[in-house]
Amino acid sequence: MKNLLKVTSLSLAALLLASCAGTSEADSEIGTVDANEQHPEFADMSHDELVEAAEEEGEVVVYAFTSRIATVAEEFGAAYPQIDIVAHDISSSEQIERLRSEHDAGAETADVAYVSDAPVVWNELLSDGVLQRYVPERVEDELDDQYKDPLLTNRLSTKVLMYNEEANPDGAPVENLWELTEDKWASKVVMVDPTQRGDYLDLLTEMVLRADEMAAAYEEHFGEPIELDEGNENAGYQYIADLYANDVILLSSTDDVNEAVGATGQEDAPVGFTSYSDRRDNEEEGWALQVANEAAPGPGIIFPAMLGITAEAENQAAARLLIDFMMGDDSENGGPAYEPFYVAGDYPTRNDIVDPEDALPREEFPAWEISPEDSAGLRDDVNDFILTVE
Structure with missing residues (x-):
């Protein structure tokens, strides 16, 4: 045959x-x-x-x-x-x-x-x-x-914060995820719509599950304890609300995210959440993707x-x-x-x-490894919350 x-x-x-x-x-x-x-x-x-x-x-x-x-x-x-x-x-x-x-x-x-x-x-x-x-x-x-x-x-596999290393030759332009909620990064953070892609919903769900770490990262960055808005149960939910309020850009695919973040020739490139392994296509696609590995409290999920x-x-x-x-x-x-x-x-x-x-x-990569069972019990709530803030 x-x-x-x-x-x-x-x-x-x-x-x-x-x-x-x-x-x-x-x-x-x-x-x-x-x-x-x-x-x-x-x-x-x-x-x-x-x-x-x-x-x-x-x-x-x-x-x-x-x-x-x-x-x-x-x-x-x-x-x-x-x-x-x-x-x-x-x-x-x-x-x-x-x-x-x-x-x-x-x-x-x-x-x-x-x-x-x-x-x-x-x-x-x-x-x-x-x-x-x-x-x-x-x-x-x-x-x-x-x-x-x-x-x-x-x-x-991964969904982590990536940046354009050609536009940022000295390293990642972000040291703390909460920076992405500030004016500097308004309309300059890209990701796939988490209500349409499960791995992105898992990413935001993990932030809710890691609320204590998100709260500690907030205090580390802003110098004061986090104050939650009404209706936001913890620092993870607050982060999602603040990220959306800062006009996060939702794209249809990881390839679109990779192109937006990684395309060479940009002076003021956005950052975005995508797959670390997509760096393998940098040469072929003309990208300059690199992982923001040290972003606190973690760059994303495994x-x-x-x-x-x-x-x-x-x-x-x-x-x-x-x-x-x-x-x-x-x-x-x-x-x-x-x-x-x-x-x-x-x-x-x-x-x-x-x-x-x-x-x-792997032992030096600080991304959070998800617990599927823990995520399964919370994903619907996180999805519903996203629909209220998008």
Whole structure:
């Protein structure tokens, strides 16, 4: 069989199934369904046996929240030419909607989901078993528990404050997040609308969860304790209100944020919240993005990028093989399979993969690592608050 590589990008409008009822957060506790417990015939397979079974299936379909899935698909196709791979590049928010809709309609298409927006995954996909956990035995001992339960995490991604290093050759122009609420930065802070993108909502939710740190940073910057406006429960909510009052600019995509902040030739560039790993495109795109690593009380968030098998995956063996592949080979950098994610700003979850040479070491990176469960319990409140101040 000649390998078929197909990568598509899907819009939300194309995802809504007519037979689907509206989604809502599950009331039940978060649970995990283990794929090998559901299909024990795969539990003791050797790698060669798994490859043979996957080649008999002949295909694997993956939904992924990153365009880098195209490179993964090319490498997977080269490694396993007898298996057709169909890769859909689709944002996490839209992907969750599609997975939920297809599951409810009994018409699942994907075998593998590569998704972020962990708090929604916790509520929408895990509690009802829409996604199932699969952790390859080969890498299990190299993962901390939090990265293999309730789903497998292959890397940590970010949403952090970035600036234009060409326009600011002496370093970040911001030392404290509260500076962004002052006149100097009016209409000069950009981000994607957090009511439309889950990772940005997670960023603001984390500020509310870290209210004590936000309050301490306020006092450090202004020299006096924070006073909360009526209706603002803590310093995190106050920060959101003040940021919006200072005319934060909301854009439609991270690429737009990257261009606004990072485009070279600017003398008075804005700053913005985006992905640290997007620095990898500086040369190709003509950007000068750099992370404001020392911004107090933290530059932003770190969150998991997760892999799971859909409940009714048609290609069970190929799904397992692809997930194993996306965890990288046994080299210290994960090899060709992991290369798309082996960039500064993405942090491997495998303890035996070292950080890229030009990356700020994880232990020195002060961004907040989110707790998906804590965020899940607060996101709706933060979203509702944003709607009152935007």
